[in-house]
Amino acid sequence: xxxxxxxxxxxxxxxxxxxxxxxxxxxxxxxxxxxxxxxxxxxxxxxxxxxxxxxxxxxxxxxxxxxxxxxxxxxxxxxxxxxxxxxxxxxxxxxxxxxxxxxxxxxxxxxxxxxxxxxxxxxxxxxxxxxxxxxxxxxxxxxxxxxxxxxxxxxxxxxxxxxxxxxxxxxxxxxxxxxxxxxxxxxxxxxxxxxxxxxxxxxxxxxxxxxxxxxxxxxxxxxxxxxxxxxxxxxxxxxxxxxxxxx
Amino acid sequence: xxxxxxxxxxxxxxxxxxxxxxxxxxxxxxxxxxxxxxxxxxxxxxxxxxxxxxxxxxxxxxxxxxxxxxxxxxxxxxxxxxxxxxxxxxxxxxxxxxxxxxxxxxxxxxxxxxxxxxxxxxxxxxxxxxxxxxxxxxxxxxxxxxxxxxxxxxxxxxxxxxxxxxxxxxxxxxxxxxxxxxxxxxxxxxxxxxxxxxxxxxxxxxxxxxxxxxxxxxxxxxxxxxxxxxxxxxxxxxxxxxxxxxxxxxxxxxxxxxxxxxxxxxxxxxxxxxxxxxxxxxxxxxxxxxxxxxxxxxxxxxxxxxxxxx
Numbered sequence: 001x002x003x004x005x006x007x008x009x010x011x012x013x014x015x016x017x018x019x020x021x022x023x024x025x026x027x028x029x030x031x032x033x034x035x036x037x038x039x040x041x042x043x044x045x046x047x048x049x050x051x052x053x054x055x056x057x058x059x060x061x062x063x064x065x066x067x068x069x070x071x072x073x074x075x076x077x078x079x080x081x082x083x084x085x086x087x088x089x090x091x092x093x094x095x096x097x098x099x100x101x102x103x104x105x106x107x108x109x110x111x112x113x114x115x116x117x118x119x120x121x122x123x124x125x126x127x128x129x130x131x132x133x134x135x136x137x138x139x140x141x142x143x144x145x146x147x148x149x150x151x152x153x154x155x156x157x158x159x160x161x162x163x164x165x166x167x168x169x170x171x172x173x174x175x176x177x178x179x180x181x182x183x184x185x186x187x188x189x190x191x192x193x194x195x196x197x198x199x200x201x202x203x204x205x206x207x208x209x210x211x212x213x214x215x216x217x218x219x220x221x222x223x224x225x226x227x228x229x230x231x232x233x234x235x236x237x238x239x240x241x242x243x244x245x246x247x
Numbered sequence: 248x249x250x251x252x253x254x255x256x257x258x259x260x261x262x263x264x265x266x267x268x269x270x271x272x273x274x275x276x277x278x279x280x281x282x283x284x285x286x287x288x289x290x291x292x293x294x295x296x297x298x299x300x301x302x303x304x305x306x307x308x309x310x311x312x313x314x315x316x317x318x319x320x321x322x323x324x325x326x327x328x329x330x331x332x333x334x335x336x337x338x339x340x341x342x343x344x345x346x347x348x349x350x351x352x353x354x355x356x357x358x359x360x361x362x363x364x365x366x367x368x369x370x371x372x373x374x375x376x377x378x379x380x381x382x383x384x385x386x387x388x389x390x391x392x393x394x395x396x397x398x399x400x401x402x403x404x405x406x407x408x409x410x411x412x413x414x415x416x417x418x419x420x421x422x423x424x425x426x427x428x429x430x431x432x433x434x435x436x437x438x439x440x441x442x443x444x445x446x447x448x449x450x451x452x453x454x455x456x457x458x459x460x461x462x463x464x465x466x467x468x469x470x471x472x473x474x475x476x477x478x479x480x481x482x483x484x485x486x487x488x489x490x491x492x493x494x495x496x497x498x499x500x501x502x503x504x505x506x507x508x509x510x511x512x513x514x515x516x517x518x519x520x521x522x523x524x525x526x527x528x529x530x531x532x533x534x535x536x537x538x539x540x541x542x543x544x545x546x547x548x549x550x551x552x553x554x555x556x557x
Contacts, residue, residue, distance in 0.1 A: 002358075006351035013339050086335030087348070090393065093299045093331070094352040095324030101352065246302040 003100065007108020010081055017077055021113065024070035025120040028062045033127040040133075052135025053142065056128035057210040060146045063120055064204070067150070068157040071113055072178045075161020078109030079238060080171040089247035102242040105162055110155070117154045121147055145209035152227070153204050157182075159231040160200075166238025169245065197222060200230040249313040252277045252401050252432045253298065258307035260293050260456075267293040269456035270307065275434060275449075277400075280427045282443035282464075283436040284546065285453035291436040292332060294453070295405050299329055312400060325353070328399035330407055334390025338379035342370055342389050345378055349393050357396040364392040368422070383410030391422070402426060405436045420446050444542040454550045467545050473511075475518050477525075478504035478534035485530045492521055506538060 012018060036050035049055075082088040082101075091101055125147070129137045138146075165174035186201045196202040196218050206216045206223035218226070253275035260268040268290045275281045285291050296302045298309055300320045309316040311323040336345045343361060350357035365374045368388040373381075381389065387410055394402055404423075408416050423433050423446050437443050443450055444464060451461035460467060479485045482505060489495050489507060494517035496510045509517055518535060525532050 002351035002354065006348045009344060010337060010340070010348065013337075013344065015339070081337075085337050087337055087345075089301050089331060090335060090349060091352045092301055093324060093327070093329045094349060094397070095300075095321040095327075096352040096354075097321065246296070 003096075003104035004107045004111070007078065007104045008111045011074065011078060011109060011112045014077065014081075017074065018112070021070040021074055021116055024073075025063065025067045025116040026123065028066045029059055029120045029124045029127070032059050032062055033124070033131065037131060040131075049131055049133030049135050051128045051131030051133065051137065053128070053138045053210075054135070055131075056124060056138050056142075056146065059124040059128065060121070060150055061208075063117070063124065063150055064153050067117055067120065067154060068182060069179060070116070071154045071157035072161040072182065073175055074109050074113045075158040075163075076165035076171050076174040076178065077161075078105040078158075079162040079165030080169055080174060083166075083169045084171050092247040098243045098247075099239060102166060102239050105166070106159070109158060109162060113154060113158055114151070117150060118147075121150050142209060149204075149208055152207065156200065156204075156227050156231045160234055163231070163234025163236070163238040167234065167241045169241070193217075198226060200227055203227045203230075249310075250277060251275060251310075252312055253434065254310040255294075255298075256308045258294065258297060258309060259305045260290070260297060260302070261305045266456050268297065268304075271453075271456075271458050273451060273458060273461065275432065277432050278427065278430050279448040280423055280433045280435060280446050282447035282450040283434060283453060284440065284443050284450050284542075285438065286550070287438055289438075289453045290456040291438075291453060292405055293456075295329070295331055295403055295434075295436055298403065299324065299327070299331065301331065324397075325355075326397055326400040327403065328394025328397040328401075329403040329405075330387075330390040330394055331403075331405050333409065334386055334393065336378040336386065336389065339377060341375045341377055342381065342385075342392075343374040345389065346393055346396060350396055353396055356398070360396050360398060364395040365389075367395060368392045369418075384412060384415045387411055387415075387419075391419075400431060402431060402433045403436070404433065406438070407435065408437070408439065408442055416442070440543045440546055450542070452546060452549055460549055464542065467542060473509040473513060474538040475507045475509070475521070476501075476504050476534070476536050476538045477507055477521075477532065479525065480531040480533065484528065485525055488524050488528045488530065489521065492524060494521065504534065 033050050036047070036055060039047040040050050082091060092098060125138070125143050161174065161178060164178055165171055168174050186199060189195050190199055190201050196216050202216055202218065203223035203226035206218050206220060251274045253273060255271050255273040258268055258271040259266065271294060283291055283294070293302070297304045298311060298316065300317050312326060314323040316323055337348070340348070343365065346361045346364065347358065350361055362371070365371045368391050370385065370388055370392060373385070378386065378389070387407060391407070408419055411419055423435070426433055435443060435447060447464055449463045450467060451458050453459065477485070485505065486498060489498050494509050494513035496508045499506045507521070518537070522532055522535055
């Protein structure tokens with residue numbers, strides 16, 4: 001537990017990281033609902049109420065897109081922060097198991113990330129109900145499913161960040177690589193419609209409670225397996241590298 | 248209890264074709280300040296990294312505190328503190344928080360030692376400032392404080408006076424001697440001969456990855472070439488007497504007098520015989536004393552002999 005608290009301390013004291021993670025999770029929801037509310041208030045004929053089920057889907061998808069960037073950055077920082085600062089060897093000379101040092105990065109990082117994601121989602125959920133107006137407000141079951149979905153998405157992106165950064169030993173390189181994949185390569189490959197069975201973003205879309213926007217050719221089970229592989233393989237690589245690399 | 252706190256046998260580290268540490272057999276006695284002395288690139292840090300399990304050995308064995316490493320690495324390192332190269336910290340954390348991170352990894356009573364360790368190195372008053380604001384000397388001292396969290400039986404310090412000003416170096420020497428006085432063993436890796444000579448009780452000299460000499464500092468400075476320092480009333484008359492003596496290998500003028508190097512197999516009473524010959528030749532001998540080689544001279548002598556052999 002002390003190791004986890006130490007990991008959390010290292011992350012929460014990075015003021016820039018905390019500000020960026022908050023910005024990338026909470027700001028899209030706040031800005032999105034503020035814009036929709038403004039449009040509805042100024043032009044109710046063309047723009048319906050800001051809340052309701054449809055706008056909840058849009059807000060959560062936006063949170064998934066931008067919030068996953070935060071998850072990757074927090075994960076990469078947790079994964080490579082000690083190595084980057086040269087502190088990892090100082091921890092290794094304590095005699096503590098390297099795998100224990102690696103494992104502590106996961107709950108330590110989640111302790112920073114998940115409250116931000118949960119807060120952002122709570123804002124979206126609250127707004128979707130409070131601003132539903134004449135539209136259908138989401139029920140508890142749909143809210144729970146969306147909450148679980150954004151949780152799974154954030155969790156898997158965070159683990160991907162931890163694993164890749166631990167394996168590469170470089171925070172900057174890992175963030176660059178993963179954001180390039182997440183924001184450029186993966187959407188292009190998804191658009192081809194031929195690689196759904198191997199792409200993590202296809203898997204995440206398949207698991208989305210609402211309409212994914214286009215038909216996906218994979219089952220829920222396949223989607224779960226794809227997501228698991230995309231998180232467990234990098235994690236295993238990161239653990240192996242942490243255990244075996246010269247410190 | 249084993250007399251040696253560190254024992255290595257045939258310890259070797261290869262990086263491809265290059266051998267950084269070459270069959271090192273090292274025995275470091277408990278309760279001493281031990282210098283691991285060698286020029287830059289001699290393999291000092293690589294050896295320390297192997298002792299601490301930061302890198303694996305290509306071959307050979309290590310025992311720390313009587314325990315085999317890496318088999319019982321965790322147990323051995325529980326009472327070992329170390330600074331390897333320049334101590335590194337998270338710059339956005341305070342000095343105290345950086346120690347909390349390491350204390351969390353150490354577990355046990357380490358957390359309770361933080362305040363005492365900070366006070367001991369004189370950082371108690373500035374412990375709550377971010378490390379980014381620390382000078383290099385303060386970081387070195389924080390590194391020592393971090394090493395003390397283990398309540399170490401063995402402290403391994405790699406080039407610990409880097410970045411310290413003269414007052415800091417003096418203070419550091421005192422700290423090391425106090426730690427040794429408490430029964431701890433301090434291993435000091437350095438390329439600074441003067442520093443090792445002033446702090447350490449025993450030394451190992453390493454050159455190109457190999458330990459070429461180890462033993463007490465007194466033994467190393469007494470060994471080697473036998474020389475005597477002569478102060479006479481008339482050096483011009485003394486020189487031919489010395490040149491004609493079978494025990495004299497060479498004579499050199501120094502600011503302190505004539506430095507007379509004896510041949511390796513010179514008899515024990517050779518200095519007395521030289522004195523008698525000088526007096527018989529009418530030269531007044533004001534002073535005659537064995538000249539004690541400095542560690543620096545012995546170090547250069549040993550390493551240059553190796554270069555010639557190579």
